Amino acid sequence: MTVRVPAKVNVQLAVGAARPDGFHDLANVFLAVGLYDEVTVTEADELRVTCEGPGADQVPLDRTNLAARAAEALAARYGRRADVHIHIAKDIPVAGGMAGGSADGAAALVACDALWGTGASRAELLDICAELGSDVPFSLVGGAALGTGRGERLTGLTVGGTFHWVFAVADGGLSTPAVYGEFDRLTPRAPAPEASEPLLEALRTGDATALADTLANDLQPAALSLFPSLTATLRTGTTAGALAAIVSGSGPTTAFLTKDKESAHRVAEALLASGTCRAARVAEAPAPGATVIEPRP
Numbered sequence: 001m002t003v004r005v006p007a008k009v010n011v012q013l014a015v016g017a018a019r020p021d022g023f024h025d026l027a028n029v030f031l032a033v034g035l036y037d038e039v040t041v042t043e044a045d046e047l048r049v050t051c052e053g054p055g056a057d058q059v060p061l062d063r064t065n066l067a068a069r070a071a072e073a074l075a076a077r078y079g080r081r082a083d084v085h086i087h088i089a090k091d092i093p094v095a096g097g098m099a100g101g102s103a104d105g106a107a108a109l110v111a112c113d114a115l116w117g118t119g120a121s122r123a124e125l126l127d128i129c130a131e132l133g134s135d136v137p138f139s140l141v142g143g144a145a146l147g148t149g150r151g152e153r154l155t156g157l158t159v160g161g162t163f164h165w166v167f168a169v170a171d172g173g174l175s176t177p178a179v180y181g182e183f184d185r186l187t188p189r190a191p192a193p194e195a196s197e198p199l200l201e202a203l204r205t206g207d208a209t210a211l212a213d214t215l216a217n218d219l220q221p222a223a224l225s226l227f228p229s230l231t232a233t234l235r236t237g238t239t240a241g242a243l244a245a246i247v248s249g250s251g252p253t254t255a256f257l258t259k260d261k262e263s264a265h266r267v268a269e270a271l272l273a274s275g276t277c278r279a280a281r282v283a284e285a286p287a288p289g290a291t292v293i294e295p296r297p
């Protein structure tokens with residue numbers, strides 16, 4: 001059973017003050033983008049995880065892997081053993097702020113559900129996703145959605161067109177808790193987070209220029225503080241003609257919104273030539289959520 005699952009970019013990430021449980025309330029506008037991991041699950045004697053692709057050496061292969069945790073959570077709920085081999089073909093940058101691990105968790109859940117024929121409802125699967133991590137429910141649903149609470153409570157959003165993006169993959173990663181910690185240090189009195197109406201309207205109408213004018217990431221100052229060289233990457237993309245440049249989620253991947261496909265390729269070339277990133281990837285949005293691709297439905 002093979003499931004394809006997309007990466008995400010946060011077109012708006014409004015962050016409130018730290019809660020007593022250590023998490024932050026968010027107004028998190030997720031957009032799924034067409035960079036995908038593929039997770040294949042097959043029956044085995046015991047739970048085992050393997051991984052191939054860029055950054056595979058940084059992915060844990062033990063039971064801390066989100067895909068393994070997803071399989072175990074579903075198995076526990078249905079009173080069975082999670083005896084599966086999970087193979088992850090990685091294409092989403094690892095520790096890049098694009099929800100790569102979350103994507104693998106959601107994909108493994110959908111794959112095991114299909115393999116075992118549990119018949120779990122969408123709501124049940126989303127509950128398990130929320131237990132696994134704040135970004136995991138969105139990886140399941142894809143498209144675009146507003147995440148509130150710690151980002152796990154989703155409301156689907158309409159997207160009226162295709163957006164063209166470039167993602168600059170940085171040399172190195174950033175830890176999500178460290179970036180939230182830096183946000184707390186830099187923002188002693190964060191206001192309650194609210195979704196931006198003009199941004200939601202730009203998504204609805206599919207207007208890239210309007211979306212570019214409204215992109216906002218409250219974690220960006222914290223990511224730049226911990227990874228100062230990203231400032232040069234952002235500048236390179238806008239100089240090369242991107243409509244807007246932003247840090248993706250907790251970073252250090254940077255995201256560039258462009259007018260069209262041609263412009264995206266020009267910006268990607270300029271980013272690569274500048275030496276300010278390790279790789280530049282072009283992708284379209286929105287992309288569908290975790291979907292079984294093999295056996296063909």
Ligand SMILES: C[C@](O)(CO)[C@H](O)COP(=O)(O)OP(=O)(O)OC[C@H]1O[C@@H](n2ccc(N)nc2=O)[C@H](O)[C@@H]1O
Binds near residue numbers: 010132149
């Ligand atoms: C930065 C984003 O990727 C934006 O979508 C997410 O907010 C992070 O989501 P995630 O990686 O799924 O995060 P989780 O695995 O739930 O939490 C990891 C850590 O990130 C911090 N965290 C995460 C989400 C949130 N709303 N507030 C937080 O402070 C906490 O320190 C938490 O211990």
Ligand SMILES: Nc1ncnc2c1ncn2[C@@H]1O[C@H](COP(=O)(O)OP(=O)(O)OP(=O)(O)O)[C@@H](O)[C@H]1O
Binds near residue numbers: 058059064094104
């Ligand atoms: N299946 C997985 N793929 C990648 N990393 C995983 C996986 N499972 C657990 N991890 C751990 O999670 C850490 C974060 O990796 P991930 O690629 O999810 O980062 P991220 O994209 O920045 O996450 P997010 O955007 O959700 O904050 C890794 O350093 C790794 O130790």
